Amino acid sequence: MARHLFLTGPPGVGKTTLVQKASEALQSSGVPVDGFYTQEVIQGGRRIGFDVVTMSGARGPLSRVCPQIPSGKHEYRVGQYLVDLASFEQLALPALRNAGSGRASGHKVCVIDEVGRMELFSQPFIQAVRRVLSTPGTVVLGTFPVPKGKPLAVVEEIEHRCDVKVYNVTKENRNILLPDIVSSLQRSQP
Numbered sequence: 001m002a003r004h005l006f007l008t009g010p011p012g013v014g015k016t017t018l019v020q021k022a023s024e025a026l027q028s029s030g031v032p033v034d035g036f037y038t039q040e041v042i043q044g045g046r047r048i049g050f051d052v053v054t055m056s057g058a059r060g061p062l063s064r065v066c067p068q069i070p071s072g073k074h075e076y077r078v079g080q081y082l083v084d085l086a087s088f089e090q091l092a093l094p095a096l097r098n099a100g101s102g103r104a105s106g107h108k109v110c111v112i113d114e115v116g117r118m119e120l121f122s123q124p125f126i127q128a129v130r131r132v133l134s135t136p137g138t139v140v141l142g143t144f145p146v147p148k149g150k151p152l153a154v155v156e157e158i159e160h161r162c163d164v165k166v167y168n169v170t171k172e173n174r175n176i177l178l179p180d181i182v183s184s185l186q187r188s189q190p
Helices: 015-028 085-100 123-133 153-159 178-187
Strands: 004-009 033-043 046-054 059-065 081-083 108-113 138-145 164-168
Touching: 004 015, 004 178, 015 033, 015 108, 015 138, 015 178, 033 059, 033 085, 046 085, 059 085, 085 108, 085 123, 108 123, 123 138, 123 153, 138 153, 138 178, 153 164, 164 178
Parallel strands: 004 138, 004 164, 033 108, 108 138
Antiparallel strands: 033 046, 046 059, 059 081
16 A cells, blocks of 8 residues: 655646645644645746745745856756755755654654755755655655656656555646545554
8 A cells, every 4th residue: 555645747736735735634633744845936926936845834945046147166957947955955854854753653744845856956855755755654745746858767766666656636636636635644644
């Protein structure tokens, strides 16, 4: 039986909203939830980047729109976005360590939203995701994007795990998936 659940679908379809709603439902039923989600940053009606937000409420930049300016230092970019790897790691890695530690009653849900190109610049993040997926007593609720072009190796690795179920989120099904996601995660709790 699948222990971990991952949501996939095109950008803007509602994966993060589903993760947030499922997390709230789990927490209100007494299930400990840790981890992080990503949130669009809108300014003047335009998306200027993304923030990483931990389940405890800490927030910091994941990426911002940045013009192509030649520089001597190494930059992590995805399209028009410059990734703030230090900020991401400072927030996401402790949240994943906490979720995978088994400290709170030994069983919890770890939110990983998302396993995407920006996040995968971080080798410590990749190692932390693998560790959390293998931690007894921890159930992962995660997201990853629909691949554009070459699939992401880590995403393929997750998809092919025997303990992972993947939901394909669409505009047609996004409003009816929540009860199934929550009940599946609750069943995964001992």
